[in-house]
Amino acid sequence: MEEKNEFVKKVASQKYEFGFTTDVQTEIIEKGLNEDVVRLISAKKNEPEWMLEFRLRAFRHWLTLEQPEWGHLDMPEIDYQAISYYADPTKKKDNSGPKTTDEIDPELMKTFDKLGIPLEERLALAGTAVDAVMDSVSVKTTFKETLLEKGIIFCSISEAIREHPDLVKQYLGSVVPYRDNYFAALNSAVFSDGSFVYIPKGVRCPMELSTYFRINARETGQFERTLIVCDDDAYVSYLEGCTAPMRDENQLHAAIVEIVVNENAEVKYSTVQNWYPGDENGKGGVLNLVTKRGHLRGANSKLSWTQVETGSAITWKYPSCVLQGDNSQAEFYSVAVTNNYQQADTGTKMIHIGKNTKSTIISKGISAGKSQNSYRGLVKVGTNADGARNYSSCDSLLLGSECGAHTFPYMDIHNNTAIVEHEATTSKISEDQLFYCNQRGISTEDAVGLIVNGYAKEVLNKLPMEFAVEAQKLLSVSLEGTVG
Amino acid sequence: MEKLNSEKQYIDLFQECSGLIAEHSSEVMNALRAEAFEKFSKNGFPTQKVERYKYTDVPEAFKPDYGLNIKRLNIPVNPADVFKCDVPNMSTLLYFVVNDEFYTKAMPKAGLPDGVIVGSLREASKQHPELVAKYYGKLADTNDSVTALNTMLAQDGLFVYVPKNVVLDKTLQIVNILRADVDFMANRRVLIVLEESAQARILFCDHAADDRNFLTTQVVEVFAGENSSLDIYELEETHEKNKRFSNLYVDQKSYSNVLHDSITLYNGSTRNMADFNLNGQGAEVHSYGCAIADSSQHIDNNTLISHNVPNCQSDQLYKYVLDDKAVGAFAGRILVRKDAQKTVSQETNSNLCVSKEARMFTQPMLEIYADDVKCSHGSTVGQLDEMALFYMRQRGISEAEARRLLQNAFCSQAIEQIRLEPLRDRLHMLVDKRFRGELNKCGGCKGCK
Numbered sequence: 001m002e003e004k005n006e007f008v009k010k011v012a013s014q015k016y017e018f019g020f021t022t023d024v025q026t027e028i029i030e031k032g033l034n035e036d037v038v039r040l041i042s043a044k045k046n047e048p049e050w051m052l053e054f055r056l057r058a059f060r061h062w063l064t065l066e067q068p069e070w071g072h073l074d075m076p077e078i079d080y081q082a083i084s085y086y087a088d089p090t091k092k093k094d095n096s097g098p099k100t101t102d103e104i105d106p107e108l109m110k111t112f113d114k115l116g117i118p119l120e121e122r123l124a125l126a127g128t129a130v131d132a133v134m135d136s137v138s139v140k141t142t143f144k145e146t147l148l149e150k151g152i153i154f155c156s157i158s159e160a161i162r163e164h165p166d167l168v169k170q171y172l173g174s175v176v177p178y179r180d181n182y183f184a185a186l187n188s189a190v191f192s193d194g195s196f197v198y199i200p201k202g203v204r205c206p207m208e209l210s211t212y213f214r215i216n217a218r219e220t221g222q223f224e225r226t227l228i229v230c231d232d233d234a235y236v237s238y239l240e241g242c243t244a245p246m247r248d249e250n251q252l253h254a255a256i257v258e259i260v261v262n263e264n265a266e267v268k269y270s271t272v273q274n275w276y277p278g279d280e281n282g283k284g285g286v287l288n289l290v291t292k293r294g295h296l297r298g299a300n301s302k303l304s305w306t307q308v309e310t311g312s313a314i315t316w317k318y319p320s321c322v323l324q325g326d327n328s329q330a331e332f333y334s335v336a337v338t339n340n341y342q343q344a345d346t347g348t349k350m351i352h353i354g355k356n357t358k359s360t361i362i363s364k365g366i367s368a369g370k371s372q373n374s375y376r377g378l379v380k381v382g383t384n385a386d387g388a389r390n391y392s393s394c395d396s397l398l399l400g401s402e403c404g405a406h407t408f409p410y411m412d413i414h415n416n417t418a419i420v421e422h423e424a425t426t427s428k429i430s431e432d433q434l435f436y437c438n439q440r441g442i443s444t445e446d447a448v449g450l451i452v453n454g455y456a457k458e459v460l461n462k463l464p465m466e467f468a469v470e471a472q473k474l475l476s477v478s479l480e481g482t483v484g
Numbered sequence: 485m486e487k488l489n490s491e492k493q494y495i496d497l498f499q500e501c502s503g504l505i506a507e508h509s510s511e512v513m514n515a516l517r518a519e520a521f522e523k524f525s526k527n528g529f530p531t532q533k534v535e536r537y538k539y540t541d542v543p544e545a546f547k548p549d550y551g552l553n554i555k556r557l558n559i560p561v562n563p564a565d566v567f568k569c570d571v572p573n574m575s576t577l578l579y580f581v582v583n584d585e586f587y588t589k590a591m592p593k594a595g596l597p598d599g600v601i602v603g604s605l606r607e608a609s610k611q612h613p614e615l616v617a618k619y620y621g622k623l624a625d626t627n628d629s630v631t632a633l634n635t636m637l638a639q640d641g642l643f644v645y646v647p648k649n650v651v652l653d654k655t656l657q658i659v660n661i662l663r664a665d666v667d668f669m670a671n672r673r674v675l676i677v678l679e680e681s682a683q684a685r686i687l688f689c690d691h692a693a694d695d696r697n698f699l700t701t702q703v704v705e706v707f708a709g710e711n712s713s714l715d716i717y718e719l720e721e722t723h724e725k726n727k728r729f730s731n732l733y734v735d736q737k738s739y740s741n742v743l744h745d746s747i748t749l750y751n752g753s754t755r756n757m758a759d760f761n762l763n764g765q766g767a768e769v770h771s772y773g774c775a776i777a778d779s780s781q782h783i784d785n786n787t788l789i790s791h792n793v794p795n796c797q798s799d800q801l802y803k804y805v806l807d808d809k810a811v812g813a814f815a816g817r818i819l820v821r822k823d824a825q826k827t828v829s830q831e832t833n834s835n836l837c838v839s840k841e842a843r844m845f846t847q848p849m850l851e852i853y854a855d856d857v858k859c860s861h862g863s864t865v866g867q868l869d870e871m872a873l874f875y876m877r878q879r880g881i882s883e884a885e886a887r888r889l890l891q892n893a894f895c896s897q898a899i900e901q902i903r904l905e906p907l908r909d910r911l912h913m914l915v916d917k918r919f920r921g922e923l924n925k926c927g928g929c930k931g932c933k
Contacts, residue, residue, distance in 0.1 A: 381865075399855070401822075401825070406849070412845050416837040418837070422861075427857065
């Protein structure tokens with residue numbers, strides 16, 4: 001019996017490859033949330049007075065709110081007082097932060113090595129600039145100097161607050177104000193780190209920018225904040241990856257991503273989300289409650305969200321686009337995979353305000369095991385959005401008889417020149433396709449992998465190449481053991 | 485506090501008049517009032533934060549002070565004079581319901597097959613208390629406050645009973661007439677029971693005879709027995725001062741086939757809710773709707789098709805044409821429960837916004853807990869095809885006429901589903917008239933000639 005258990009354990013732990021913790025000395029502040037904690041976080045980060053005030057305003061507003069419950073989710077109760085809101089694995093002696101790779105804890109470097117993040121010179125070959133955030137603190141940003149030559153600012157948000165206060169002041173909270181929702185208010189009050197990107201006018205960012213997030217310490221929440229500003233005629237492609245160790249209890253992740261796209265600019269934002277999804281009995285896992293929004297301010301601007309969601313016990317997020325500039329274009333490509341007891345309620349919001357704006361939504365849901373996977377999306381066309389065009393397509397694939405797939409599209413059309421289309425299908429994997437593969441000697445498990453990858457291809461193709469490979473691998477890993 | 489007042493007047497009314505209400509109704513109907521009242525006082529009217537009432541402001545609609553005919557005073561009317569909306573080439577059995585009271589003075593002369601009951605719900609529940617009690621209030625969910633309010637206040641309505649193996653050849657045509665000299669509220673209750681292998685077709689026509697503010701709540705409970713077949717057509721042609729809240733609940737047994745077509749041609753503010761429960765294998769439901777609105781009309785259709793057992797089929801098609809400042813809303817939820825394998829379900833909602841101020845909210849939802857299913861939905865909001873318009877204008881058809889033609893064609897898809905040819909023809913004509921703005925001159929009726 002014991003032997004069998006051990007085997008099961010082994011198999012189970014195989015499924016989540018990134019379930020290791022790193023034994024680094026971490027400075028964690030006491031659990032609980034009150035004004036003093038907010039002040040403490042701000043003080044620890046040497047923030048200016050205006051930032052503290054921003055946090056306190058958000059915190060006071062948060063106190064007046066109640067946690068929303070409208071999601072198609074069975075959420076465990078979150079005790080906001082039982083979480084530590086700040087964990088710093090760099091245990092720095094002064095507040096200046098690590099300067100070279102030598103200063104970073106070697107254990108920490110190993111962590112990122114395990115995750116396959118080429119923090120070192122390998123980066124030069126990969127051509128990616130990385131900002132790595134562990135627990136609450138940005139550990140290292142690579143290629144900063146190279147980028148700076150072009151005028152591009154890519155650094156942690158806390159550094160940006162110190163070094164580029166005018167830019168941060170101008171844009172922080174302008175896309176997702178702290179009054180936006182419950183988790184946005186919480187994040188605005190206690191966010192600890194994240195990335196800041198500024199692409200100046202006319203600059204095409206020469207490499208992919210990337211951030212890796214990892215929750216390491218126990219009983220901490222991660223509240224990162226990403227702010228991307230792409231000025232006129234500029235272009236940037238930004239990648240985000242997430243992992244967390246395996247823990248019994250739920251870990252909270254409530255982030256905000258704000259993107260500002262000015263005239264003729266283009267931003268591509270890709271996410272491969274692989275937070276720990278909990279074990280096969282639904283124990284533990286990350287609660288991924290994120291507010292992501294892009295504001296297409298200028299004419300002819302373009303924003304594209306691509307997400308591959310395979311992790312998290314609960315995913316509740318709607319990367320959205322506000323299409324204000326005339327002729328602006330927005331895209332949303334998503335693959336969401338849920339297995340075991342995972343739950344996802346995700347989708348997008350496309351708010352058309354400017355004239356001749358265009359949006360495309362392609363969402364592919366895959367549910368297996370006992371999971372629940374919902375697409376929820378809003379397409380809103382305002383009174384002045386003449387000539388707005390939207391196309392949405394949401395497909396759901398069901399693997400197994402105990403999972404659920406749901407589609408909740410909302411369309412609010414306030415303009416007669418708009419053309420809005422939505423279509424959705426739900427079905428199980430085609431028996432014919434499986435049979436065809438089997439006939440040719442492909443095992444059912446491999447066949448499912450093939451079919452699922454083919455099904456998700458439309459979205460995976462939108463990912464930058466290195467990510468696409470990783471995403472494909474993730475898809476197969478997440479669905480391991482769902483058939484046969 | 486404003487919202488509280490909305491409910492308070494009905495709570496006060498019931499507390500003051502519950503004796504009177506009961507006195508002029510029947511025991512079967514009285515039996516459920518207390519519980520409904522309790523739920524209503526507890527829940528109050530749903531605000532727009534309640535998902536199913538997102539698009540209609542219920543407290544606002546119920547706020548004005550409406551008169552009720554609790555003592556069942558005789559309101560002088562000769563419905564046959566006011567309305568004679570027969571459908572050419574179709575002989576129907578014509579009945580009238582005035583406000584919420586079944587009108588007994590103008591019954592069709594032709595007899596009904598043995599055992600079939602069509603008549604006042606109040607009288608039926610006195611004559612056949614066991615039969616009515618077996619079904620009354622069994623489907624209507626009083627957690628819905630509009631249903632609770634109706635259960636609390638309804639004193640009469642319509643009862644249709646078709647026994648086993650009986651096929652009603654003639655269509656039952658029920659003309660609902662709103663008639664009052666003051667602003668008026670009617671709470672109508674309808675109970676339709678089809679036993680095993682029974683067949684019936686029912687056409688409801690809603691009219692308002694007086695230029696008053698009317699508020700109607702209607703709760704319809706439908707029981708479709710095994711292998712039965714039932715068509716329900718609802719046609720609303722009222723006026724802009726009319727507010728309608730209709731909640732339809734359908735229970736379907738094995739191999740039953742139900743068709744529901746809800747057509748809103750002219751109205752003020754309408755909220756139709758329809759819940760279909762497929763409780764027997766092989767059951768089929770067809771849910772169609774067509775809504776045409778202009779000026780500041782409001783049409784909100786909210787449906788739920790619940791596949792509770794395997795091997796059932798459903799299809800749904802709703803079409804809207806919105807002009808001026810009209811507001812349209814469609815929320816259709818298809819729920820496939822865990823064991824409902826081999827479900828086939830298709831949902832479509834298409835909408836035309838003709839003017840700049842018209843607003844459309846659409847929400848086609850799939851909620852699926854079984855894996856061996858084929859479900860799909862589609863929804864579109866757009867305008868008329870410019871190419872088609874151009875084609876017609878090239879051939880000398882005026883732009884207005886071309887638009888009308890295209891709009892007619894757009895609506896016809898929902899009308900073509902009607903299983904009665906004469907009614908189909910009639911509706912094509914009515915829709916065409918509607919687009920010409922000549923609906924009030926229906927031409928086919930005695931009253932209009």
